[in-house]
Amino acid sequence: MIAQPERKIALWHLGVAYTAFLIGTLMGVLQVFIRNDALQLPAWLDYYQILTAHGVLLALIYTTFFIFAFFITGMSKSLGSFGPKVRLFSWIGLWVTLLGTVMATVMIIAGEASVLYTFYAPLKANGFYYVGLALVIIGTWVSSFALVGHYIVWRRKNKGQLSPLFAFMTITTIVLWIIACLGVVATVLFQYIPWAFGWTDTINVELSRSLFWYFGHPLVYFWLLPAYIAWYTIVPKLLGVKVFSDSLARLAFVLFILFSIPVGFHHQLTEPGISNFWKFLQVVLTFMVIVPSLMTAFSMFATFEISGRKKGGTGLFGWFKKLPWRDVRFTSIFIAMAFFIPGGAGGIINASFQLNEVVHNTLWIVGHFHITVGTPVAMTFMGLTFWLIPYLTGRRFTKRMQRLGFVQIITWSIGMLLMSTAQHVLGLMGAPRRTAYSGYNDHPSAMEWFDGIISNHVTMAIGGTILFLSAMILMYIVIMTMFVLPKAETPEQMVEFPLAESDMSNTPKWLENWWIWISIAAALIIIAYAIPLTHMIQHAPPGSKGFITW
Amino acid sequence: MHFHKYEKIWLSFGIVSLIVFLSVVGVSAFSQNHTPSGGMDTIDPEKVNETAPFDNPGVTQLDEDTYQVAIVALAFGYNAPDLRVPAGKEIIFKVTSTDVVHSFTIDDTKVNMMVVPGRITTKSYTFEEPGKYLILCNEYCGTGHHMMSTEIEVY
Amino acid sequence: MDKKQSNHEVNLKGTLVSVFFVGIVIVAMWVAVYLMYVAR
Ligand code: HEM
């Protein structure tokens, strides 16, 4: 078990994460019912206010706090207890991020920030919404530097050695995150805040969008990589084998540093102000970042097969039956991976330059991120939650909880399958996202969208309801494991941190030379962004005043 | 670092598929003019109504086979009178916004344009089927976002 | 050296088939949307 102070920091992170999850999923179920016109909101509450809360609390806050809980626990487990400074800065990071979260949430509730989690200018929210978001980022930086500090201390004590795989992957994710945030910090500090508080009159809209998406795409890798960390380092342990290949796992991760950042234009393929050349260049770079995910797919199946064969599985697929299906920690993550197959494939479509015109801003996109971040990432986090909280609280994870865990992940899968399939199909037919209601005065085209067997309001509402139910079961498990279940007394009752062994004997040392990766990443970013951003600044049209249209 | 033989096969297959995807979209985009909407033209967002072509929004015939359609997007509608265009002719859409970001999206077509204040988005499209097409905004623009729509008639 | 040897010998036929299933999903979905694009 890791040291008490770290356990406390991690548990606080989980507490915040699941508070955000509770509110966020409640908003989600309201959305599906408002969309199908079954629910009328009171005058003081607006669909887009709810949608802003849903996006911010789930995509930004739940993920971030969970990720840091996982990192803090794993870094203490794999590199040893934190020193006093690392602890102090981890706490400061938590409080700053939390302060920012509360500030942004209050602004959303007050109706001062119905600008969604992407806050595109010139929609102008209350300045404190942007300050809140900036504090969230700064807080995560403080927490990040605390973990980097812990890592540096370890490196100094273990000169010439490769760090454990978990630590290596955590640091990769943090490097990626810090480089990514530079874009959103630049636009929030130098564009949005001065403009929202009235110190400047206008804003360069296209520049703010580009800086946002410079951040926005690696943001999704900031969610995904912690899930991959679990897939690479936790899953093999649950299967009773070693990591398939330590060096390939590390190689995949450094490729994410290189290629997940200079690709933001693939979110801006249908907009003006960026020439086709630069859009296409970033499309090509986007396709490069698919390669490490292909490597990951292979590693995962190989881990399964090696484990299953070791347990006596024979033939082409005999190993499949030998996987530990009765272990909710494994089955949850397996389902998460399965959802990522169509999820990832959808991402390739979205990034395919003009094909983006078919799906851009339709419900397809909503379907897409619910089967990428909303399930592969979120369900991996659920699978981790089942042991992470009891591990940190020292409580037992009882048989009953294990059964409930199964009910939870299965309902989530069914709900998500219904909701996201409906959204994908509706989107392909043309139904827009981010709409309180898409009837368009019963326009025949709009009526047609919702007339299908899968593509109708009912499927989405049933899916959303099942999802919400599942979320509440998870909340019950979280509360029980956090506060109620009996403490573990015997060693068998203790919940373990299942961290797999990784054989580093064939891993080249240069993989852990961060300066190589940071320099190449910087070069790629400059190649992909320097000229188009300079053009956006030098040939900017007159800026935009702010608008409050909600 | 060591790749299993099957992993090499898999990665080769994957990378070749990606190159094929890229080539297909790249060739179709750059040699057959199927690039997504965009453009580098700018405009003063406060002077849209005085700036050509938006001082005279709607359909203009440019020559025998080409029509231009100028549209001003604003919360929560489009300033685009009399949208009637022929099928089988090239229609060049030019759209800008006087306030926030919107989209100009024609249902069941390739026309799905982001509209950014200060910029002019251009897209060329040829309708094949006559009929009435729903136009809608699919970028969040405020409380009335889901009402923002109009129609174009293709004859 | 020993490691490399043993890694060569692991039987990963099931893995190869499984990843190709993933590959087929990717190609099929992509082609489907590409055809929709062309049809519009
Ligand atoms: C109870 C479970 C959930 C339900 C019922 C649900 C439902 C929805 C619906 C209906 C929308 C689309 C609204 C629209 O475009 O008009 C939406 C948007 C979204 N959801 Fe969920 N969702 C759930 C869980 C999640 C989770 C776990 C995540 C991520 C961790 C997530 C992230 C998002 C994001 C980022 C958006 C986009 C917000 C925006 O457009 O600004 N959702 N959700």
Ligand SMILES: [Cu+2]
């Ligand atoms: Cu609009």
